[in-house]
Amino acid sequence: MSEFEVFSFAKKMTDAVGTLRDAGHLVPAVMLTYAGIDQMAWLSIPQERSSAKDFKAWVEGYMLSKNPMACTASELWEARNGLLHTGTAESSANQNDSSIRKILYTYGSAHCASNSSNDTVFIKAEDLIVGYLTGVLWFMEDLKAEPAKLQSALEKLKRTLTSRGLPSD
Template identity: 35%
Template sequence: MSNLHPVMEFGKRQSEAVACLREKGFKQATLVLLFAAIDQLAWVASDKEMVGNDGFKAWVQQYMVDRNPELLSGATAADLWGARCGVLHTGAAESNDFRKGDARRIYYSSNCGQVGSKDPTILILSLECLGSAFAAALVCFLNDLENDAMKDARAREKLARMLVDQQP
């Protein structure tokens, strides 16, 4: 049994799975799992059962964009929601939010350097930096939980309901 807080245990397991996929060269599956983990943490953080795009954007804004904007190459919470929808629903960079002009298309590089695009509707984001922003967000989220007993209790209750692999 782990002595880690359940949020950190969740993040550790998700990060290990993301790293495994990434190391094997499965970039799209890496993105799917990373965006799903963000979705799940947005649900864990919320006092609602359904969080949708508002919950996702709120969690991303609070824990990823506001705290580590340099890792996200200027991506907004709306851009990341659009990217999440594109990746999960079609496997493409385009999403309904992109088509409505509410988000940019995100393409992913495989390095930690900044790569620009001359097209203002396209953002190039390092897959490694996105993963680092997620890891840093986990720590910030955990710090917030440790300072709010009610939020912590709710998070623990929701995490206990998740279908997860149990460590032997």
């Protein structure tokens, strides 16, 4: 096994995201993107359980530092929480921390021409999806350079459901 196993794993997730997006299911596509980021964050650490800190570190290190978006890693974490847990743009942090803006998504050729709200930021759903896949490529570069990190990721990858005999397609 090699770092390409990690890429193959992430590509299956991205292909599923693309299928949902192309079928007009934008919200589930974004939800699945956040799940993919969660999985990459888990593969990137030696510990058994990943946390918000790990998610944000992966987003900052592999996504935003290479492909900046109009939001922060903390805002993406909170957007993930709101979307995955309640299906909304809000999380508890949006109500308790004025520095965390709600993320709303545009799609296709739509864009936010003007935003006078201080508590909301707009990002293109495609930018999030491309940022995830680009982040995977940067993550693979780190895995190539750090054999212990690669070995840890590969050991974890063996335990995923798609690697345990369940259909992957």
